[in-house]
Amino acid sequence: MMVVVANIAGVLCYFSLPTREDPEITIREAVVTTHFEGLSAERVELLITKTLEEAIRQVPEVEQIRSTSMPGTSIIHVEIQDKYFNLDQIWDEMRHKIDGVRDDLPEGASTPYVNDDFGDVAVVTAALTADR
Numbered sequence: 001m002m003v004v005v006a007n008i009a010g011v012l013c014y015f016s017l018p019t020r021e022d023p024e025i026t027i028r029e030a031v032v033t034t035h036f037e038g039l040s041a042e043r044v045e046l047l048i049t050k051t052l053e054e055a056i057r058q059v060p061e062v063e064q065i066r067s068t069s070m071p072g073t074s075i076i077h078v079e080i081q082d083k084y085f086n087l088d089q090i091w092d093e094m095r096h097k098i099d100g101v102r103d104d105l106p107e108g109a110s111t112p113y114v115n116d117d118f119g120d121v122a123v124v125t126a127a128l129t130a131d132r
Contacts, residue, residue, distance in 0.1 A: 028063075028080040030091060030116035032056070032098065036109040037072045045069035047106045052076055055097040061090050091116045 034048050049069045056065055056078055064079040080090055091114065098112050105112075 026085065026087070028082065028084070028087060030078045030094070030114055032074075032076040032078065032112050032114050034074045034105070034110055034112040035072060036074075036106065039072055039106075041069050041071050044072065044074050048074040048109055049076065051101050051104050052098060052112060055101040056094060058097050059090065059094050062094075087116070 032052060034052065036044060036048060039047070045067075049067050052074065053065055053067060053076060056062060056076065061080050061084050062078055063081040066077040066079075068075045078094065080087060084090060095114055098114065102111070
């Protein structure tokens, strides 16, 4: 009797549970990229990366900041705490903070680009191959 009830419950759940082909994955990270051609890595860190990091740290939801300064390019990875789900508002606040220090960046630096659109990612990629 228990097996029959479990099978009936399983069939009913199979047809009533929501499913998606591409599940939505919340990624709590954004990348802020700024370019200034001809500037050394040390100058990029001092003039661009540090200025942007200070502005980003003012956003209370930020958990971690990792940055890389290369000749002519500043790349900052910003991670948000796991307890937040309304990321659009947080990214907008971060953009506002970055725009507030735009005038503090050296003349000739590109506008900092905030890439927060990582939503389309493959969870598993599988391939089958054969000789023929």
